[in-house]
Amino acid sequence: xxxxxxxxxxxxxxxxxxxxxxxxxxxxxxxxxxxxxxxxxxxxxxxxxxxxxxxxxxxxxxxxxxxxxxxxxxxxxxxxxxxxxxxxxxxxxxxxxxxxxxxxxxx
Amino acid sequence: xxxxxxxxxxxxxxxxxxxxxxxxxxxxxxxxxxxxxxxxxxxxxxxxxxxxxxxxxxxxxxxxxxxxxxxxxxxxxxxxxxxxxxxxxxxxxxxxxxxxxxxxxxxxxxxxxxx
Numbered sequence: 455x456x457x458x459x460x461x462x463x464x465x466x467x468x469x470x471x472x473x474x475x476x477x478x479x480x481x482x483x484x485x486x487x488x489x490x491x492x493x494x495x496x497x498x499x500x501x502x503x504x505x506x507x508x509x510x511x512x513x514x515x516x517x518x519x520x521x522x523x524x525x526x527x528x529x530x531x532x533x534x535x536x537x538x539x540x541x542x543x544x545x546x547x548x549x550x551x552x553x554x555x556x557x558x559x560x561x
Numbered sequence: 562x563x564x565x566x567x568x569x570x571x572x573x574x575x576x577x578x579x580x581x582x583x584x585x586x587x588x589x590x591x592x593x594x595x596x597x598x599x600x601x602x603x604x605x606x607x608x609x610x611x612x613x614x615x616x617x618x619x620x621x622x623x624x625x626x627x628x629x630x631x632x633x634x635x636x637x638x639x640x641x642x643x644x645x646x647x648x649x650x651x652x653x654x655x656x657x658x659x660x661x662x663x664x665x666x667x668x669x670x671x672x673x674x675x676x
Contacts, residue, residue: 455623488662490606497656497666498598498606509664541606545661549622550596550608 456480456544460553466561473529475556477542482522486546489518489527492555493538501540502527532558563587565595565657565667572673573647580643581670583657590638591615593660597631597642599653600669609655612640647674 457480467473477487485505490498500509502518505525515530529536537560542553568582583595597609610621612631619631630643640657654669 490663492606497658497669498663499666500662500664503662509662543606543608543663548620552606552608555605 455549456483456547456551458542458544458551458553460542460556462556463554464557464559466559467532468561469532469534471532471561473532473536473558475527475540475542475558477520477525477527477553479523479525479544479546483544483546485521486544487518487520487525488543488545489516490541490543491536491538492541498541529558563659563665565659565665567655567657567667567670570671570673572675574676575648575674577647577674578643578645579647579672580641581655581657581672583640583642583667585638585640585659588659590635593664595631595633595640596658596660596663597629598656598658598663600656601650601653604653607653609642614638614640644672647672649674 459478487505489502492498501512506518517528519526539555539557541555564586566584571579573579591614594611594613596611599607612619614633621629628645633640652674656669657667659665
């Protein structure tokens with residue numbers, strides 16, 4: 455199975471900060487990567503698919519980049535509602551696999 | 562609007578089985594695969610498997626081989642995930658999610674395995 459290594463596992467940031475989360479795949483996955491946001495007690499929500507395409511309704515402060523093995527999720531200016539846990543998911547190959555998650559906390 | 566509504570919480574003893582349902586509405590049920598993802602308390606997300614509502618074809622992660630069955634009933638736009646030989650480590654919230662990229666998610670079903 456393809457392993458997805460996500461970093462950092464947690465970070466502390468302030469409102470207005472630029473935040474970057476990375477995911478590295480154990481083998482090339484083209485651009486078959488999605489990013490999800492999960493708040494406590496809620497189901498995850500799709501933010502970005504195909505590595506860089508913003509899902510409908512997701513604020514433009516979220517962006518994704520990368521291809522092959524290295525991917526990045528960037529929040530350009532962190533807002534109060536963005537404090538959550540973020541996951542990457544590869545769907546290039548079965549079994550689909552998630553990164554371990556990054557918890558974004560208030561500094 | 563798209564909705565995936567899952568069945569309610571379940572409690573089972575070790576060795577038992579559980580069947581969770583996911584009823585879809587607001588889109589053409591046969592056009593999107595349904596995936597199952599689970600999350601143990603305080604842990605990350607784990608993809609379990611999928612079903613094509615159109616063909617009935619399924620697939621699942623190897624670690625669930627022999628224990629998971631995913632089916633669908635197109636007449637009522639509902640997908641089912643059955644997990645057998647439950648153990649305490651299967652205690653988790655189970656989610657169904659629509660399509661590639663997991664576009665929409667059910668609300669989750671807590672399955673507790675405890676003696």
